[in-house]
Amino acid sequence: MQDAATAWPEVTGWTCPAPLRDTPRIVMGHGGGGALSAELVEHLFAPALAGPALAELTDSSVVTLGGARLAFSTDSYVVRPLFFPGGSIADLAVNGTVNDLAMSGAQAAYLSCGFLLEEGTEVATVARVAEAMGTAARTAGVEIATGDTKVVESGHGDGVYLNTAGIGLVPPGVDIRPKRAVPGDVVIVSGDIGVHGVAVLSVREGLGFDVEVESDCAPLGGLVQAMLEVTPNLHVLRDPTRGGLATALGEVAAAASVGVVVREKALPVPDPVTNACAVLGLDPMYVANEGKLVAFVPREHADAVLAAMRSHPRGASAAVIGECVEAHPGMVVARTGLGGTRVVDVPVGEQLPRIC
Amino acid sequence: MQDAATAWPEVTGWTCPAPLRDTPRIVMGHGGGGALSAELVEHLFAPALAGPALAELTDSSVVTLGGARLAFSTDSYVVRPLFFPGGSIADLAVNGTVNDLAMSGAQAAYLSCGFLLEEGTEVATVARVAEAMGTAARTAGVEIATGDTKVVESGHGDGVYLNTAGIGLVPPGVDIRPKRAVPGDVVIVSGDIGVHGVAVLSVREGLGFDVEVESDCAPLGGLVQAMLEVTPNLHVLRDPTRGGLATALGEVAAAASVGVVVREKALPVPDPVTNACAVLGLDPMYVANEGKLVAFVPREHADAVLAAMRSHPRGASAAVIGECVEAHPGMVVARTGLGGTRVVDVPVGEQLPRIC
Missing domain, CATH: 3.30.1330.10 (PurM-like, N-terminal domain)
Structure with a gap:
């Protein structure tokens, strides 16, 4: 594995770029799309490789x-x-x-x-x-x-x-990118969440279980085109893959320095995903999707964009799940079904590796 | 390794696309850049994936x-x-x-x-x-x-x-691509061949030996720009990486249905490469390069292109090594130092895996 060590003198004086959590070795979480991945990119790859395009980290x-x-x-x-x-x-x-x-x-x-x-x-x-x-x-x-x-x-x-x-x-x-989210934007998800991760999990060696879901893996170009026909002024689009919806929302909140409020009851989670996640101790908001997007849309266009999404096969069950706010910039908060609130953190790693 | 087999029923009735040499499993040679690689691309990948751009196999x-x-x-x-x-x-x-x-x-x-x-x-x-x-x-x-x-x-x-x-x-x-080679084209190589493969080999575990060569790994964009300033009408450029110069020439001969004649004495092979290859039983024409190109140039531009190459740091030891002929289409022939000729085959695999 460490060919370099045998072929090349040890690099002395190299110190881990903080805050890489002082781990001297790569762990699975570095590939999970969560905070560890982001730190690796921000503190190791970006400084070494960075050009202006890479710096946006989109x-x-x-x-x-x-x-x-x-x-x-x-x-x-x-x-x-x-x-x-x-x-x-x-x-x-x-x-x-x-x-x-x-x-x-x-x-x-x-x-x-x-x-x-x-x-x-x-x-x-x-x-x-x-x-x-x-x-x-x-x-x-x-x-x-x-x-x-x-x-x-x-x-x-x-x-x-x-x-x-x-x-x-x-x-x-x-001009669609995470930094363009502003307070007042309506947050729309294009359909059921958590499906891909649960589908892969259901056939993972040693974890196999029966669940009636198939991966949502699908191309979203047509859906985006339908949304752009309503207005070119979409602010942000993200596909919530590794790290799920929670990570996608957290990254947008951080990039744009806005708060995001999500209504838990509005999240479209199909029953088989809810049940599988309950058994396995997973949160559907952190499970990967491969055929869904989350959009941050200016309020004046939100109804028309939602209607256009619902008219497209890939957005038939699209739903408004929340909004951008001025409060708690950089943070995602969920309003729970019981009327409380909880902070939705970006996960450190991934609940389940090798799902994409 | 065969996750698919546990997760999915066996595909029955699948037959190996001929002439994949009836090997039911991937072997190292499929990644060697030689005939096995070409067969995998031509008979397996291209039919499955093919669009017009991929079909050119450049x-x-x-x-x-x-x-x-x-x-x-x-x-x-x-x-x-x-x-x-x-x-x-x-x-x-x-x-x-x-x-x-x-x-x-x-x-x-x-x-x-x-x-x-x-x-x-x-x-x-x-x-x-x-x-x-x-x-x-x-x-x-x-x-x-x-x-x-x-x-x-x-x-x-x-x-x-x-x-x-x-x-x-x-x-x-x-418009530079292998199919544009025609009889009469002059074949020019931009410098010493075989250097990269020997440099990697010299530090390979279990094979370590002392040799005074470093990989020629370098970007060639500037050299190509200097050549294009002489004429935009270069016919073919290839960088002879996996499979070496022999494979690059063989692929051009096959793509354009032309014969290629190479004068062995004209090949620029540095002494350390000659010596290392003699000891290890390798032919420098089959050893990978990572900072060299071979050009097929219309005869009327050959002198000027060669001069431009020699004026550029990456082409200082450029040399004419042969020409395109009407005879033996699809075949590369070397004129040996003793006045004889030998056929230069495209290798089946690679003499040495994992060199790039």
Whole structure:
């Protein structure tokens, strides 16, 4: 694992960039999309790599090239198992990147794909992943334009890892990013939450249980297009994947220095998710989604945007779940069913690793 | 490894797409950049994923978006060890993708980066990789615009894997791709070959030996720009990475249905590479390079392009090594020092895995 140590002298005097919690080694939570992930990006990756685009730390960057305004995004996918109810690693790899681009208002046009294969993996498995990827790309209306394959020795890797990157055009006048949330914005979620995480969990080795849910993994470009037809002035879009809705809301609150108030009763949580989460001790607000978005919409457009979402197949059960406020900037607060309030923290790691 | 098998019923009736050599499992050679890699792409990935851009199977695709002609490319990086004489996995990740874009005539503008970390990896190692990536990006004049981090359990992965994707503008009038090689083209290599593979090999666990070479890992965008200032009508550029110069030439010969004749004596092979290859039983023509290119140039421009290359630091020892001919289409032939000829095959796998 530490090849570097054998090939290169130890770096002396290196100190952990605070506040990396003084952990000298990578832990699973660094990949969980929560506070540990954010700290790694903010204190380690951003200073080392940072350009102006990366500094925004959004789902996708918006860059200008040859006069075109492009959204550009990447994600790696390590989900286990490779196939799960309602989808596969290939569906995640296509839709995850398509959706990251959609969160900038862009329609995905081209994807790259990197296959990282473990020696000994069945060729039939690779073929099924590739076929699922092709089907997902055609469904999302995106073209896979370039690719790469690497193979690592048996015992490294894990069958198939994927990476996709994508580019798409941002329409003129559209400027959607977390910093644009302002007090008064209405917070809308496009449908049931918690479904993807519970679906993957239901087939996880050693955890298998019967639950009647399938992953919501789906492309959101069309839904976003329908919303933009109402107004180009959407303030923020996020797809609440790793870390769930709670993390997405927390990141927006922090980026824009606004408070967010959520009404717990308004959250669309399907019964099978509620029941599975109750048994397993999970909170649906922290469970990953792969076909949902949360939108921060100026109040004057909220009704029309909600109506447009409900007219689209991917937003049929869209609901207003809360609003942006001036109070408690950077913090998300939930009004509970009993009339109380509780703080919705960004989790440190992820309740469940390898769900995407 | 075979999560899919436990989570999903066996696919019956699936037959290996011929001619995948009837291997039911992935072998290291599928990632070697040689014939096995090409067969996997041609017979498995391309039919499943194919759009028109992917069908060209070039180092980078050229796509049009918002009126801009963009080169788009991706590669994953799994080199072992992470740091080697003359570079690191981060230098490869930046320069590999920058160079793939340059092989379409594009200056890289923006990169994405995906970090795939193994639980338990030292945070200091990740920091050193990130810092090396930032330095390499600044040297190459490219901005890292977007990124992602995933963590896999200890025992999967291998410390750090990287993926980069990149986009860059293709200048007007430039159309560089393997199919454009024609008989009469002069074949020029930009400098010493075989250096990267030997440098990595020299520090590989269990194979360590003393050799006075450092990897040639470097960005080639500036060299390509200098060549394009002579003429936009360069026919083909390839960076001979996995599979070395022999594979790059073989792929061009096959794509354009031309013969290629190489004069062995004209190949610039530095003495330490010659000596290391002699001891290890390797052929320098098959050893990877990470800072070299091979160009197919119309005869009337060859002298001027060669002069421009020699005036650039990355092409100071550029040399004409052969030409395109009408005879033996699809085949590369070397004229040996003794006046004979030999066929230069595309290798089946790679002499040495995990060199990039």
